[in-house]
Amino acid sequence: DELMITYLEPFLVSCSYVIAAHRNDKRRQEAEKKLRESEELFRATFEQAAVGIARVAPDGKFLELNQKFGDIVGYTREEMLLLTFQDITHPEDLNADLDYLRQVLAGEISTYSMEKRYIRKDRSLQWVNLTVSLVREVSGEPKYFISVIEDINARKQAEAGQEQSNNILRSVIESTTDIVFVKDIWGRYVIINSTGCRRLEKPIEEIIGKDDLELFPPELARKIMEADSRIMTTGETLTYEEDVPECGIMRTLLTTKCPWRDAEGTVIGVVSIARDISDRKQAELALQERKQFLASIYDGVEHPIFVVDVLADGDFRFAGMNPAGLRVSSTSIEQLCGKTLEQVYPELIAASMRQHYTDCLKAGTSIAYEERMNLLGVETWWNTTLTPLRDREGRIHRIIGMTLNVTPRKLAEEALQRSEAQFRQLAEREALLNRLANQIRNSLDINTILETTVQEIRSLLELDSCLFIWYLPKGKDAHSKLPAWHVVHEAKKSDLPTLLGYYLTDATKRCLRAIANLEIIRIDDIEAVTNPVERQFFLTLGYKSLLNVPLQTSRGSIGMIACGSCIDWRGWKDDEVELLQAIALQLAIAISQAELYAQTQNSARIAQEKAKQLEVTLQELQQTQTQLIQSEKMSSLGQMVAGIAHEINNPTSFIYSNIEPASEYINYLFNLLELYQKHYPYPAVEIREQIEAIELDFLVKDLHKLLNSMQVGATRIRDIVRSLRTFSRLDEADMKQVDIHEGIDSTLMILEHRLKKVASFCGIEIIKNYGKLPLVECYAGQLNQVFMNILVNAIDALEEVIGNRSFVNVKAQQKSNYQLPITNYQLPKIQISTSVVEANQVLVQIADNGPGMTKEVQQRLFDPFFTTKPVGSGTGLGMSISYQIIEKHGGQLKCISSPGKGAEFSIFLPIKSS
Structure with missing residues (x-):
């Protein structure tokens, strides 16, 4: 710009x-x-x-x-x-x-x-x-x-590379064996890697937020805090040795600390990295390599550009040159501008320039050429482009030039010309090395890496056979203790026999010693091998010439690349050996990466499996705990209900048993009164006044009504007590054969106060479609709990929308067991149907004509703690426990519902427990 x-x-x-x-x-x-x-x-x-x-x-x-x-x-x-x-x-x-x-x-x-x-x-x-x-x-x-x-483009690629480097850095911080931690300005730990936690023998939760006084002995903590304070005050990076306890032993660490700054550059803490002093040299070497790498990134390339005026007499004078050109020519702009070629450069260089400028004038268009110049006693080559500029009359009055230093390329071309065939061969092999390195580094599968390597080597070197062999010092398995060679991959001519498999090392002891010492085995002619056993072994395998290049992985495993000539003997060249050594080095790195990746994948798989097991165990524990709590609550409730029923039943029995005798006694008295009135129609004045005062005629008529009302009330109390006693069977440990209808009726009796019509409530109609059911073997109390949970939810749903909408009729129609009957809109109703299905199952269906449920709610209906009710109105445990109770009985609990069409719960129970 x-x-x-x-x-x-x-x-x-x-x-x-x-x-x-x-x-x-x-x-x-x-x-x-x-x-x-x-x-x-x-x-x-x-x-x-x-x-x-x-x-x-x-x-x-x-x-x-x-x-x-x-x-x-x-x-x-x-x-x-x-x-x-x-x-x-x-x-x-x-x-x-x-x-x-x-x-x-x-x-x-x-x-x-x-x-x-x-x-x-x-x-x-x-x-x-x-x-x-x-x-x-x-x-x-x-x-x-x-x-x-x-x-x-280059910067964008660098930015992408930087992002990848950041991701790698985060992984390295956590996987490094160094202790990496960050403390805020108050000395509290805010970040620490797993290595630091292991060294401190504390979980990360006991470290984060603590300061050094809470983690180290006072004397050591004060030293650490003083160093941190000095760093935050001066803003300088500090590297020093410190002694810290580890597993009861004092260890010397090399610690590097630097200030932690925010985006404005304000120091907000300290970043620290610590490692054992034995790794110091390696760390210094890595740091030096990194500095060199960063320096090379910022190295740039500059190209000189210059402007030459064309004078009327055909002479040339410099009009300008950019800073890169000034640096190359070791001159200043004052020394250059307005000067002729001869005034700036030596005579020979100036004459050459003049000729090129003249050629540009004659051509009238851009020209490019290469020229050799001696600058400061150094021979250099330059690729120069000259472009003529014309004035309004079309006359060339100025020339613009740009030159590139192509000395390295010219030197390479001269070297290529001196040894073109050799250079082409080296270039091809270098290309192979790069291509092979990319291929084996792009794969993390060992077999793919090894197969690619032997195929590429055989193709480039035009070999009869190329193998990759592992050395097994402990034999091929637990039963064989003899050292062996294991040929795992081969690339060969189609007419040669395969050499894949295991081979004992007895016949190749000299080769074994060499490979164990990572020495190259180079045999141009197998016939020249002095050891007859070894010579015969190689001849048996079909070799005429052999070249073995060993490698060692980071885990210490030894392998080798075996190149063989089987048709004729071959003299191995030094450059071939060097190429294979370079490939072996790259291959060893790739194998180590593949092994590390496989180990990481295995560790991740194990961790995932353990996490899944822990999740299942936790879920089962939560469900068990929830059911146990609810069972205890229901058991206590059952005991309380049974006690209340017993207490109510005793006085009620007295009342109920005395009503009939009282009725007889009163009838006797009434008969006697009639006889008095018949035989003494005119009683004394005092008696007549008392008869009028007590309204004897009304009392006679109303007393019978009063006794009948007492009998109805006592009967009602007796039925309620019976229902309470039936429902309270929650603590019975054994399965019993019970009447399902009796359990449903007792539950309805308990909930009758929520079903009947009152001044502000229209009431809920109960429709019973009971089939003929046999006695069912079950835990009666638990089954009553299921009925109670389902009915309470139905009543809650119906109460929620009373006054806001009409209700779906649940009168029985043509339907399957899984289809909620729906016709017109009426008042709130609950329909209870029972029937025998299949050979050994009963079906209880409880349907309401309430608002229904969405698919999302149905999917989570039986999850623990899931509820659609407001906070404080429900625990979310009722349907989960009901589902578990039915499942415990070997049955099924299903729900069919959709918004605006009510809900139907189907309970399938075996008649006899299995």
Whole structure:
């Protein structure tokens, strides 16, 4: 952007001169001259810029672009002039780009920059940093946009790599054997890895939030706190040795601490890494390698650019050079500008430059060439491009040059020319090594890695056979204790026999010693092997020549790559041996990674299995605990109900048993009274007054009604007591044959106060469709609890919507066992049906015409603690316990419901327990 502003500023100034030229012809001529110079300078910069520059019409069509722009997006200039920027913009970035353009056109902003993706001609994606500014007409109307793009593909890839590095770093912190911890400004631990927890012999919950005084002896804690305070005060990183207790033993750790800063740079704590002092050298080496790696990333490449004026007499004078060129030529801008070629460079170099500049003038177009220059006594090669610039009359008045240092490439080309065949062979093998390294590193399966390796080696080296062999010092299994070779993978010619399998090491003791010491076995001619047993062993396998390259994994396992020639003897070359050594090194790393991955996968699988087992156990424990609590509650309730029923039953029995004798006695008295009235119709005055006072006629009539009312009440109390005693059988431990209907009726009797009609409640109608059922073997009290839970939920659902809607009729119709009968809308009802199904099952169906349930509620209906009632109105345990009780009886509890269509619970129970 600064470059554009620098070169556009003279251009804009020149434009103002042109406008003023209408008033002053002399000023107009000067303005035109400066305008031409600015345009030429802009054109030179436009073509030679290291960034892509384009003029774009307001409708998005490309009007003009430099070569760099086309190179970045992968199109030629001619192709680009037929496109709009919308055609090559990635769809996901187009809206943001258009929104910015709208703001620029509206005058809300003058320029904008954004990162976006272009779609190259080859359909690949190109990330660029786009800067756009608007050029307007004198009238203020938009004229065109100036777009500058910079290739940022490499940076985007680096950012992706950085994210991957962050993920790896998090994994490394947790898996490292170093102690990693972070403390806040008050010295409290906020992060600590598992290694630190093991070293402190405490779980992480007992560490996080604690300070050093709570974790270490006072003297050691004060030293640690002093070091932390010094770091947070100075803001410096501190590395020191400290003694800390571990398993009752003092160990010396090398600790590195640095301040922990927030986004504003304020110190908010301390970050610490500690490890055993024995690992210090390795850590220092790793740190040094990392520094070198980071330094190499930031190394850049600079290219000199220079401007040469073409004078009227054909001479050349330097007009400018960028900083990279000044550094290369060891000169300053003052020493360069306005000077001729000979005034700046030695005579021979100046003469060569003059010839090239003259050739550019004659050609009238850009030319490129390579030249060799001696700069500061060093021979260097440069690839230079010269582009002529023309003035308004078409005369070439300036040349723009850009040169690239191609010395390394030229040296490589010269070396290639000296030994082209050898270099081609080395390049092919290097390509194999890279390709093979990528292939084996991209797989974490050992068999795939080994199979790929032997196939690639055999193909490149044109071998008859290539094997991978493991050395088994303890034999092939627990029964065989003799050392053996195990050939696990081979690549061979189709006409050769397979060598896969196990081989004892008796005949190859010399090879065994060499491989155990990780020494290469190189035999050009098997016939030259001095040991007859060993020679015969290799000949039996069909070898003429043999090359074995050993490797050792991080776990200490020893293997080897065995290359063989079976048709004719072969002299192994040093470069072949070096190639196989490099492959063996890469292979050992890949095998170690695969083994580590397999171990990690196995550990993860075991952890998942244990987690699942723990989850199931916890769920079972919760269910058992819930059922036990509810059972205890119901048992206590049963005992209380039984006691109340017994207490009520005793006085009620007295009342009920005395009603009949009382009725007889009263009848006797009434008969006697009639006889008195018959034989003494005119009693004394005092008796007549008493008869009138007590209203004897009314008393005689009402006394019979009073006795009948007492008898009905006593009968009602007796029925309620019987229902309470039936329902209270919760603590009976044994199964008994019971009448299901009796249990249902006793439950309904207890709930009658919630069913009958009162002033503010319309009442709930109970419809009983009892079938003929045999006695069912069950836990009567538990089954009554199920009836109670289902009926209470039905009553709650019906009460919830009373006054808000009508109710579905549950009168029996044609239906299956799993279809809720629904016809018209009536008052709230509950229908209870019983029947015998199949050979050994009874079915109890309890249906209501309430609001019903959604599928989501039905799916969780029997989950412990699930409830749709308000907080404090339900525990969410009733249906879960009911489900478990029915399941305990060997039966099934099902629910059919949908919103607005009521709900039906079906209870299937075996007649006899299995």
